Structure formats: structure tokens, C-alpha cells
Amino acid sequence: xxxxxxxxxxxxMEMEFSGESHTLLNLVQSNLLENSNVEMAGYSQxxxxxxxxxxxxxxxxxxxxxxxxxxxxxxxxxxxDKFLSEFEKSLAKFKA
Numbered sequence: 001x002x003x004x005x006x007x008x009x010x011x012x013m014e015m016e017f018s019g020e021s022h023t024l025l026n027l028v029q030s031n032l033l034e035n036s037n038v039e040m041a042g043y044s045q046x047x048x049x050x051x052x053x054x055x056x057x058x059x060x061x062x063x064x065x066x067x068x069x070x071x072x073x074x075x076x077x078x079x080x081d082k083f084l085s086e087f088e089k090s091l092a093k094f095k096a
Contacts, residue, residue, distance in 0.1 A: 006054070011039070013065035015055045021045055025053050031072035031079075032057060038068055 007014040017025065025043040032041035040058040057065050 008065070010063060011059045011061070013057045015057075015069075017053045017055065019051050020053055021048075021051065022053075025055055027076050028055060028069065028072050031075045032068060034075065035068050035071060037061060041072075 001020055002018040004016045004018075005013065006016050022043075022045065025045075029041045029043050032038050037060050038057065039060045041056065043053055043055045045053040055069075057068060059065060059068065
């Protein structure tokens, strides 16, 4: 994965991701939207066959775009850990 920050303004930021598509960016976007300081978060992929996508983040206040993205990634990581734990419990019951 290659990440390139393309626009940084007061409350707005765009990042381009090479080698990533809907899977990762949808997860990041949904977790960004759980942040009360995030006014807008979205992503786009120019074409399904192109492995290049853009993430858009607009904050209500401040200029801490990267902090918001880091928190979203940490939140997603926590949700994935919980999913894995519950999934393993279900598998254990299934195998028994």
C-alpha cells in the first residue's frame, strides 16, 4: 500500500491510496464517522479495475486530520479484535 496526502487545508484533507479498494477504506470511513469532530468522511474509487482510491475527511473544528484517522484505525482494530474473539467462541461451540 502506498499513501499520498494530496490536499491539506484547515478542516479538509484528501489522501490517495494505491493498492487498496473498498474493503479498507469503507472500514476507515465508517469509523471516522463515529468521531463527533468529523463533519464528513468519504472515499471514492475512480474505476473498479484501478487499485487507486481517495479518502476525504472534513473536520468540524481544528486541523488534526491525522489524529482523527489514527483514532478511526484504532477503533476499527478494536472492533476486529472483538469480532475475532466472538468468531473463535462460535467456532469452539460448533466444533464441540
